Amino acid sequence: MNVPGLQLARVSKIFGSSVAVDRLDLDIAEGEFISLLGPSGCGKTTTLMMVAGFEDVSEGSIRIRGRHVENLAPEHRRIGMMFQAYALFPHMNVAANVGYGLKMRGVAKVEREARVKRALAMVHMEAFADRSPRSLSGGQQQRIALARALVVEPDILLLDEPFSALDRELREELQHEVRRLQQELGITTVFVTHDQEEALLMSDRVAVMCAGRVEQCAAPAELYARPATPFVARFIGRGTLTEAAVLEAGANHCRLSCLGREVQVPRPLPVAAQKTANVFFRPEDATLRTSPEGAGAGLSFEARLEAVYFHGASSLAELAIIPSGERAFVDCTALSRHAALTTGETFTVDVPADRIHLVPLKP
Amino acid sequence: MSTATGASQAAVASRRPRFRAQRHALLGMPLAGLMLVGYVLPLVLVLGVSLGDGTGQRPFASGLSIAKYVAQFQSPYVWRVIVFTLVVSAAIAVFNALLAYPMALFLARSRSRWRGLAFLVSFTPLAVGMNMLTIGWLIMLGKTGVINAVLQGLGITNEPVSLVYGVTAVAIGLVHVSFTFMLLPIESVLRGIDPLLERAARSLGASPARAFATVTLPLSLEGVAAGMLIVFMQSCGAFVIPLFLGGTGTVMLPVAIWEQMTVANDWPAGAVLAITLTALALAVLAIQLRFFNPLRGAGQP
Numbered sequence: 001m002n003v004p005g006l007q008l009a010r011v012s013k014i015f016g017s018s019v020a021v022d023r024l025d026l027d028i029a030e031g032e033f034i035s036l037l038g039p040s041g042c043g044k045t046t047t048l049m050m051v052a053g054f055e056d057v058s059e060g061s062i063r064i065r066g067r068h069v070e071n072l073a074p075e076h077r078r079i080g081m082m083f084q085a086y087a088l089f090p091h092m093n094v095a096a097n098v099g100y101g102l103k104m105r106g107v108a109k110v111e112r113e114a115r116v117k118r119a120l121a122m123v124h125m126e127a128f129a130d131r132s133p134r135s136l137s138g139g140q141q142q143r144i145a146l147a148r149a150l151v152v153e154p155d156i157l158l159l160d161e162p163f164s165a166l167d168r169e170l171r172e173e174l175q176h177e178v179r180r181l182q183q184e185l186g187i188t189t190v191f192v193t194h195d196q197e198e199a200l201l202m203s204d205r206v207a208v209m210c211a212g213r214v215e216q217c218a219a220p221a222e223l224y225a226r227p228a229t230p231f232v233a234r235f236i237g238r239g240t241l242t243e244a245a246v247l248e249a250g251a252n253h254c255r256l257s258c259l260g261r262e263v264q265v266p267r268p269l270p271v272a273a274q275k276t277a278n279v280f281f282r283p284e285d286a287t288l289r290t291s292p293e294g295a296g297a298g299l300s301f302e303a304r305l306e307a308v309y310f311h312g313a314s315s316l317a318e319l320a321i322i323p324s325g326e327r328a329f330v331d332c333t334a335l336s337r338h339a340a341l342t343t344g345e346t347f348t349v350d351v352p353a354d355r356i357h358l359v360p361l362k363p
Numbered sequence: 364m365s366t367a368t369g370a371s372q373a374a375v376a377s378r379r380p381r382f383r384a385q386r387h388a389l390l391g392m393p394l395a396g397l398m399l400v401g402y403v404l405p406l407v408l409v410l411g412v413s414l415g416d417g418t419g420q421r422p423f424a425s426g427l428s429i430a431k432y433v434a435q436f437q438s439p440y441v442w443r444v445i446v447f448t449l450v451v452s453a454a455i456a457v458f459n460a461l462l463a464y465p466m467a468l469f470l471a472r473s474r475s476r477w478r479g480l481a482f483l484v485s486f487t488p489l490a491v492g493m494n495m496l497t498i499g500w501l502i503m504l505g506k507t508g509v510i511n512a513v514l515q516g517l518g519i520t521n522e523p524v525s526l527v528y529g530v531t532a533v534a535i536g537l538v539h540v541s542f543t544f545m546l547l548p549i550e551s552v553l554r555g556i557d558p559l560l561e562r563a564a565r566s567l568g569a570s571p572a573r574a575f576a577t578v579t580l581p582l583s584l585e586g587v588a589a590g591m592l593i594v595f596m597q598s599c600g601a602f603v604i605p606l607f608l609g610g611t612g613t614v615m616l617p618v619a620i621w622e623q624m625t626v627a628n629d630w631p632a633g634a635v636l637a638i639t640l641t642a643l644a645l646a647v648l649a650i651q652l653r654f655f656n657p658l659r660g661a662g663q664p
Binding site for chain 1: 562
């Protein structure tokens with residue numbers, strides 16, 4: 001039988017009268033890398049701390065490799081943890097830091113030294129064994145922290161925003177390093193971050209959290225292409241979200257009235273028998289043109305250009321839909337190459353019908 | 364050209380910190396002046412007097428000599444006073460550390476609403492002042508004092524117990540008066556220790572007690588050492604408390620100095636003891652700095 005690496009069942013955390021984590025269900029497969037992503041205060045860190053044992057569980061159960069841990073102290077949960085502020089012991093050298101967990105587990109000195117050496121080699125820091133953590137750069141310190149967490153061969157690796165104190169280049173290097181080791185060792189990993197780019201880049205699955213609940217838990221590509229709630233649609237990447245009235249709901253299609261036009265979308269409503277639907281599309285699925293005449297078979301509307309964001313390889317136009325003023329984001333890389341895009345001017349936005357994603361309304 | 368610019372930049376870079384250092388040295392001048400007039404000069408005078416061979420206010424009867432040093436260090440009484448002073452001061456430093464550490468931990472870690480009150484209470488020895496504190500303990504511990512009244516009232520004792528004018532009273536007074544000086548450095552160092560470190564230790568398999576013993580305690584020893592040094596020196600130099608709360612068997616060095624200067628009217632002998640006290644304090648300071656140097660690491664990147 002396949003036992004999940006980590007299983008949260010209806011886990012809640014209540015602080016006084018406020019609910020930080022609300023009946024959370026999450027199954028994480030053995031060896032899976034999952035991110036808890038969300039704005040600050042969404043409960044992602046509280047969830048991680050409950051898994052680690054630094055916060056009590058108000059309700060529900062947590063199982064690591066099938067073992068109930070909600071009543072165990074952190075030191076008995078067989079976890080490995082990385083913190084944002086590295087949290088290396090300043091009064092011990094690098095080798096003693098990495099060996100600390102083995103010492104606490106009563107591993108004999110000879111074996112301890114060999115395992116510390118192997119762990120340091122794993123993160124390419126074997127030359128720094130005798131150094132003081134204070135003499136190392138942030139990236140090097142975080143490598144030591146990674147070695148220290150992994151050397152004890154924990155059942156689960158918990159990462160509490162470990163890259164947010166690092167500058168961009170180092171961050172990318174360490175993200176790659178952590179992901180490589182995680183896959184090599186096949187260790188179940190929970191990663192807390194508010195940086196969606198890093199969550200999408202590293203994870204097998206991302207759990208987007210809001211107000212103590214998981215809004216959607218899916219693979220990064222799925223999350224991007226098919227957000228399951230308006231919150232996820234707005235939170236992940238750029239996109240345009242607007243409401244449409246349902247004219248006809250079929251088994252394989254639906255007809256909507258959206259922004260003054262009738263559109264036939266070649267997929268059913270996400271939730272049957274609703275009077276309205278959320279229409280959603282990504283900037284790269286829409287096109288921008290200057291002439292108002294002629295329209296394709298999809299969604300088409302007029303909007304006023306508010307700003308153009310140049311990203312090097314691509315350009316993004318931010319527009320205000322006429323007349324509602326709702327935000328729309330459209331890729332304008334091609335257009336910006338041969339036309340001057342003046343803010344304040346009116347453009348026509350086209351979205352092919354098959355590129356429209358319907359986001360379920362809040363139940 | 365670029366090398367010339369580089370060289371001049373290097374010159375500027377090397378000049379600037381030195382200029383800053385000089386300016387910062389100026390900030391220390393008022394204190395240096397005060398120390399010179401109020402400490403170094405009297406010390407030189409005392410050193411001079413200690414080399415006299417007369418008595419009373421005419422220390423120099425027939426020129427300089429080390430006769431008084433020889434005489435003082437041949438006296439078993441002086442040795443007893445020195446050893447007693449060192450032992451009592453060390454014991455008070457140790458006892459005070461044990462007493463102040465839990466309190467410091469509470470003040471550094473607690474989010475309790477009693478924290479502010481606890482801070483206030485721990486400052487009272489400073490606010491009350493040493494003289495009031497001494498009188499307070501005299502009243503508490505005296506034969507007709509509060510503690511004896513309670514003991515007799517409860518029928519635990521039939522007649523007054525002699526609590527004052529002994530080593531117990533001196534120790535109580537010295538611990539009380541120096542408590543804040545032990546508490547503050549420990550509390551300050553503890554507050555500077557990232558609580559995440561103990562969490563990291565716990566995540567690696569350490570029990571709360573072990574995480575404390577292997578992480579927080581060793582990191583806080585610098586504060587304990589600083590507090591113990593201050594308390595030790597303060598106890599070695601305490602005068603009012605051993606004079607009023609102590610008896611003939613608990614004479615500490617400052618009291619002995621005072622005895623020589625005023626009772627025996629022997630200024631050179633008193634000066635010899637004063638120089639001895641200063642030398643002992645400096646020796647302890649040197650040993651302390653050898654193991655716990657608060658300046659260490661200040662210049663490191």
